Amino acid sequence: MTVTTPAGFRAAGVPAGLKSTGAKDVALVVNDGPRFDSASVFTSNRCKANPILWSQEVVKDGVVRAVVLNSGGANCYTGAEGFQTTHAVAERVADRLGIGAIDVVVCSTGLIGLANPRQNLLDGVDAAYDALSATGGEEAAQAIMTTDSVHKQVVVEGAGWSIGGMAKGAGMLAPQLATMLVVLTTDAVVEAADLDRALRAATRVSFDRLDSDGCMSTNDTVTVMASGASGITPTLDDFTDGLTQACTDLAMQLLKDAEGADHEIAITVVNAASEDDAVEVGRSVARSNLFKAAVFGKDPNWGRVLASMGTTQAAFDPADLDVAMNGVWVCRASTPAEDPAGVDLTPREVSVTIDLKSGDERATVWTNDLTHAYVHENSAYSS
């Protein structure tokens, strides 16, 4: 059930002393081919960490042969020295594998503004290389955890091919990715250009619609590598469907593990004039601290839903909006309708449905509630 489930991949996760706990903190995922197609998406934050600056160059030719990841330090806002550390790590991986450093994606996560100890990282790469195994995916997934309470993996089976994936992330999940590292593998034969199309389609409706706290990280990376080891070439539609399923599964695992959350909230906007409108409206509600605090308090406060929507430019009539919470239409035509007392917000899963009555498009955005524990974790944890 890991990145090593598809044929052609080896992985490892080892402790390198970056985490003070002594837990695993360096992961390596290697594509042994025969093909080395790849695609990646990165955070859209303009203040990018050094590993992003490096990896953006690596992925340009559509060839990636290995991804090396570390937790215990984000290598962000660490200047030229930090960039050299990233470069040195890629070089070390390349040396051991006998490949070029320009085919090695580097990902880092953890505290920002602190230099990563270079020697620990290089020693960690050596140890990870020595530990590489066709069953090492699970250990790699463990090595990238930070505040995650569980490691996150997925496998999607196609007809003679498969997709494996691992992810790291808890809280700080925002649009266009955020403090999230994802590595996906497949043994299908997929050309780099098609991988790129499939990955963008998959992330657009999964990770990009996760908005845990509106904050956007500096280190987020999603990379997919295709080994072609199955010898099977799925249709692009089939592959995109599988990749979307894998990304959505991982996104839901990230959502459920958001720091300090009590509820997972799915905001579905229907009958929008455009999908963009639906996403904009869903996002505005997902970012309302007042609405999120109300859900924590088990208060089906649809007024805060409408107040958030009013800040958007989406097409709708402010006087003719319907809102349901957990299936109870508490608001019709922007006025009170069914009794909110009928909305049970005890279960973790909450659904909000918003009818814009302006078209045929729809989208779902996911978020969490705003809790005491969120404030506690994010005031106590320096990152």
Add this chain to the structure above:
Amino acid sequence: MTVTTPAGFRAAGVPAGLKSTGAKDVALVVNDGPRFDSASVFTSNRCKANPILWSQEVVKDGVVRAVVLNSGGANCYTGAEGFQTTHAVAERVADRLGIGAIDVVVCSTGLIGLANPRQNLLDGVDAAYDALSATGGEEAAQAIMTTDSVHKQVVVEGAGWSIGGMAKGAGMLAPQLATMLVVLTTDAVVEAADLDRALRAATRVSFDRLDSDGCMSTNDTVTVMASGASGITPTLDDFTDGLTQACTDLAMQLLKDAEGADHEIAITVVNAASEDDAVEVGRSVARSNLFKAAVFGKDPNWGRVLASMGTTQAAFDPADLDVAMNGVWVCRASTPAEDPAGVDLTPREVSVTIDLKSGDERATVWTNDLTHAYVHENSAYSS
């Protein structure tokens, strides 16, 4: 020190049974002239409450003779019935004063999605009319409180003229106003068009730069009335300066009374290419839950400042940003500089200075920290 300090105004605040506590909940501020110039700004939220829909029409001709306000119910998302309640209240004020309803601004605040009891409101108007007095400003200020812990007033003295003001608001303070009612009075002679210019200039750098929790209310109104009773016509610059001083004073009172906050945070962006850029960057930081939770935890987390800035389109080099907290330059050229341990976040007042090195413009945006108490109040209080 109230809206009745300038000559030509009477006011009152009375209990009308809208608040279950029996506290004052209807306020009336009347301009007795000789002039009736006015200007107003309203929430930019598209989902507007009924009093806003009414008052937007009232203010169009630049003449306002009275403002009637109630707490205990926002009359928002209450449909046609709610609009009729607003209209009936304006008519009752007009009847008692012998003026036209179209010169009566109506403001409401409190729970949304619930009908305001019309008879209570009308009885409240009668009682407020009977209680009108040239010293009634303070009682009016008390009658508009909701979760406010103190009532908020200001007086600014000019050369032979003055400005008085009262405000209601605590939390939910966002750009372009939010859950905030403000009435300003002056006995200066100021034509309506000049009042409008002065008010927009004043609110642009005061209320509009307050961003307590990123949420924007449905009922916000700032109205200024000029009686001309002093007979003195100040220069527009002098009057604008005085009005800006009054609005800034009230804005700081609102900031300090934000629900559950432990810190007032002033984010000053300097050397920006434009004032808009400075405001955009300041706002992005003010809206970062992660940054605000860090301040609550007394953690001078400048990495979260840079990560927020990276989400903006403002002109700057992401690799060359300086950040100071309480005067300590913890970040220079986007890398660690002075020791963050030197930043004492124990006092309530926190300053963040961000140097964009891209021009000569600057702006300050104010916000609060994100605390356990914020979550508590906003999960327990239905609004």
